[in-house]
Amino acid sequence: MCGELRAQNAGEQVVLMGWVNRRRDLGSLIFIDLRDRTGTTQLVFDHSANPALHDKAGSLRSEFVVAAIGKVRRRDEETINRNIATGEVEVAISELRLLNESRLPPFLPSETGPLNEEVRLKYRYIDLRREQMQFNIELRHKVALAIRQYLSSQGFLEIETPFMTRSTPEGARDYLVPSRVHPGSFYALPQSPQLFKQILMISGFDKYFQIVRCFRDEDLRADRQPEFTQIDLEMTFPQPDRVYEVVEGFLKAAFKAAGHELKTPFPRMTYDEAIRQYGIDKPDLRLPKMAGIRAAFTEEDLTALNIDGSMNMVAIRIPKVGKLSDREKKELRTLAEDIAKRNKDFVGVFYDFVQLEKKRPETAAKIRELCSAEADDLIVPVVGIAGKSFSEKNKRAQYIAAGEGRLELARKYADRHDAFKRTGDPDKDFKWLWVTDFPMFEYDDKENRWSAAHHPFTSPHERDMDKLESDPGAVRALAYDVVLNGTELGSGSIRIHRQDIQKKIFHALGMTEEEARSRFGFFLEALEYGTPPHGGIALGLDRIAMILAGADSLREVIPFPKTAKAIDMMVDAPTPVNEAQLKELGIQVRKQ
RNA sequence: GGGGACGUAGUUCAGUUGGUUAGAACGCUGCCCUGUCACGGCAGAGGUCGCGAGUUCGAGUCUCGUCGUCCCCGCCA
Numbered sequence: 064m065c066g067e068l069r070a071q072n073a074g075e076q077v078v079l080m081g082w083v084n085r086r087r088d089l090g091s092l093i094f095i096d097l098r099d100r101t102g103t104t105q106l107v108f109d110h111s112a113n114p115a116l117h118d119k120a121g122s123l124r125s126e127f128v129v130a131a132i133g134k135v136r137r138r139d140e141e142t143i144n145r146n147i148a149t150g151e152v153e154v155a156i157s158e159l160r161l162l163n164e165s166r167l168p169p170f171l172p173s174e175t176g177p178l179n180e181e182v183r184l185k186y187r188y189i190d191l192r193r194e195q196m197q198f199n200i201e202l203r204h205k206v207a208l209a210i211r212q213y214l215s216s217q218g219f220l221e222i223e224t225p226f227m228t229r230s231t232p233e234g235a236r237d238y239l240v241p242s243r244v245h246p247g248s249f250y251a252l253p254q255s256p257q258l259f260k261q262i263l264m265i266s267g268f269d270k271y272f273q274i275v276r277c278f279r280d281e282d283l284r285a286d287r288q289p290e291f292t293q294i295d296l297e298m299t300f301p302q303p304d305r306v307y308e309v310v311e312g313f314l315k316a317a318f319k320a321a322g323h324e325l326k327t328p329f330p331r332m333t334y335d336e337a338i339r340q341y342g343i344d345k346p347d348l349r350l351p352k353m354a355g356i357r358a359a360f361t362e363e364d365l366t367a368l369n370i371d372g373s374m375n376m377v378a379i380r381i382p383k384v385g386k387l388s389d390r391e392k393k394e395l396r397t398l399a400e401d402i403a404k405r406n407k408d409f410v411g412v413f414y415d416f417v418q419l420e421k422k423r424p425e426t427a428a429k430i431r432e433l434c435s436a437e438a439d440d441l442i443v444p445v446v447g448i449a450g451k452s453f454s455e456k457n458k459r460a461q462y463i464a465a466g467e468g469r470l471e472l473a474r475k476y477a478d479r480h481d482a483f484k485r486t487g488d489p490d491k492d493f494k495w496l497w498v499t500d501f502p503m504f505e506y507d508d509k510e511n512r513w514s515a516a517h518h519p520f521t522s523p524h525e526r527d528m529d530k531l532e533s534d535p536g537a538v539r540a541l542a543y544d545v546v547l548n549g550t551e552l553g554s555g556s557i558r559i560h561r562q563d564i565q566k567k568i569f570h571a572l573g574m575t576e577e578e579a580r581s582r583f584g585f586f587l588e589a590l591e592y593g594t595p596p597h598g599g600i601a602l603g604l605d606r607i608a609m610i611l612a613g614a615d616s617l618r619e620v621i622p623f624p625k626t627a628k629a630i631d632m633m634v635d636a637p638t639p640v641n642e643a644q645l646k647e648l649g650i651q652v653r654k655q
Numbered sequence: 656g657g658g659g660a661c662g663u664a665g666u667u668c669a670g671u672u673g674g675u676u677a678g679a680a681c682g683c684u685g686c687c688c689u690g691u692c693a694c695g696g697c698a699g700a701g702g703u704c705g706c707g708a709g710u711u712c713g714a715g716u717c718u719c720g721u722c723g724u725c726c727c728c729g730c731c732a
Contacts, residue, residue, distance in 0.1 A: 090688035105692070142690055167683065170666055175693080176681075177667060181724050234732040281731040518732040627725065
């Protein structure tokens with residue numbers, strides 16, 4: 064292959080096939096860099112050695128596909144190219160065959176400059192020839208392979224589940240597939256194989272996994288595609304610890320395949336701690352947590368600064384930001400006002416800490432101490448404003464507001480604190496975390512009811528069982544997330560295996576017996592036939608690959624991704640279909 | 656659904672206060688070149704300024720609409 068020849072291959076007769084990456088025509092001497100997936104090798108055509116062959120080489124253009132036969136030879140010391148792996152050798156060609164020509168592509172795979180994503184996606188087959196994309200796709204393969212091998216070695220069976228299944232109204236919007244045989248009826252593409260894997264547990268396949276495509280018809284983000292790949296697994300008789308162990312095991316194997324040694328076990332934190340210390344359920348541990356600063360304020364401070372002493376008081380600290388320019392101060396003020404506004408102005412943000420230091424030097428000094436702040440760190444205290452009345456919900460909202468501010472500031476000053484920069488040390492580059500004890504329910508303000516925070520098959524904490532009716536908001540779930548650098552990589556839980564508890568949960572969700580039966584009847588019935596305790600998790604393979612590739616978007620690790628409007632630019636999907644097709648499916652399209 | 660950024664040559668971009676013939680780099684074509692490797696030199700081709708209205712004597716530039724791409728909020732159990 065084009066990337067494999069080394070000095071010790073000198074003298075060998077070789078056949079290379081690949082694409083013309085670059086040509087350097089020096090007149091009676093032509094160099095061609097021939098490229099395949101493994102790299103490039105320099106081919107040499109010398110007019111004095113073979114005029115006809117040299118002329119043939121002169122007609123080659125970028126991305127032509129050729130086969131070349133020749134002898135590997137060591138380069139002279141002064142012509143060695145230290146920048147590439149094959150730089151010590153070149154191939155003196157004796158026979159050249161043009162396998163295919165190429166139109167001039169809209170961009171060249173060998174170009175390194177920035178490229179509009181629209182062009183890249185339209186000509187994805189060209190884009191994928193670029194070294195970075197070849198690397199990313201191979202990386203993804205290696206990661207998936209390592210995970211398969213690890214899980215298989217641990218006794219997990221990879222079992223496929225249907226793509227054409229039943230629509231369930233819970234959760235994300237479904238992609239629907241019309242049935243020709245049953246006009247007016249639809250299959251749904253799975254949002255995840257959740258119920259099937261639980262059924263497999265009931266069926267006695269005690270350790271299941273699947274690297275599987277999932278589909279959700281929701282709006283996209285840089286880290287969200289309508290179809291994405293999950294590493295889905297489930298096992299019988301597990302404690303959460305057993306799930307953590309398995310996940311840590313395969314992540315370790317996956318990261319090793321990508322060249323990084325991870326330390327396990329990962330740290331853990333309850334949901335409650337995460338909210339209080341980071342204001343978010345997926346903390347990025349590369350940045351300092353928010354410090355409680357109540358102790359810094361005297362009663363007199365509170366009155367003078369119009370602060371409610373019973374509210375949370377935390378300080379955001381962003382390291383090494385240094386002095387702010389006037390413009391940055393103004394931006395910080397705008398950010399603070401946005402945060403306050405989003406929280407109906409019960410949150411107060413000290414956007415000008417320097418001012419506070421002037422007005423209240425002692426208090427400010429104590430805040431610095433409580434944050435363990437260095438002199439050039441940016442400190443932004445977030446407090447509750449006096450005279451407002453606060454609920455528990457307000458308190459949590461305040462932490463979340465501070466957490467949002469923390470992330471926004473961290474992103475803004477990323478080039479100063481360097482916390483997001485790779486160091487090469489996996490302990491610093493990859494900050495892992497298990498977030499545990501999520502709340503079982505969230506209150507849906509729009510629909511005025513409780514909804515499942517994870518999904519309705521999640522088991523509540525044994526201790527909180529009695530609060531299901533009386534205080535649903537306080538019920539904790541045996542649910543956990545695995546978080547890497549502030550990105551949620553996976554989410555799982557111990558499931559309910561008893562029908563009576565499952566019924567209670569549906570009841571707490573405001574679902575009647577009939578509703579539950581009509582939606583999940585088959586599943587409730589299955590629960591009645593000797594269901595073992597079981598639990599599992601699902602992780603986003605695309606996100607793992609994205610982080611390992613150092614990319615900012617899933618599109619960099621998915622060969623054929625969709626745009627923010629869920630369009631495939633290469634094949635131009637989706638499209639309308641003809642009337643006959645619709646008729647056969649019994650579908651009529653409503654005109655807008 | 657909402658907010659923001661962008662759209663000019665094949666590609667990446669510049670284009671001043673609205674002014675006469677819209678530029679650069681890379682790529683492309685031709686010629687020259689025997690040690691290049693992002694080869695070099697000379698010459699050349701290449702434009703519906705996303706699209707549609709409007710303001711104006713005059714629009715790449717201003718206004719409105721529309722389409723597309725990206726980012727964020729909502730949404731995503």
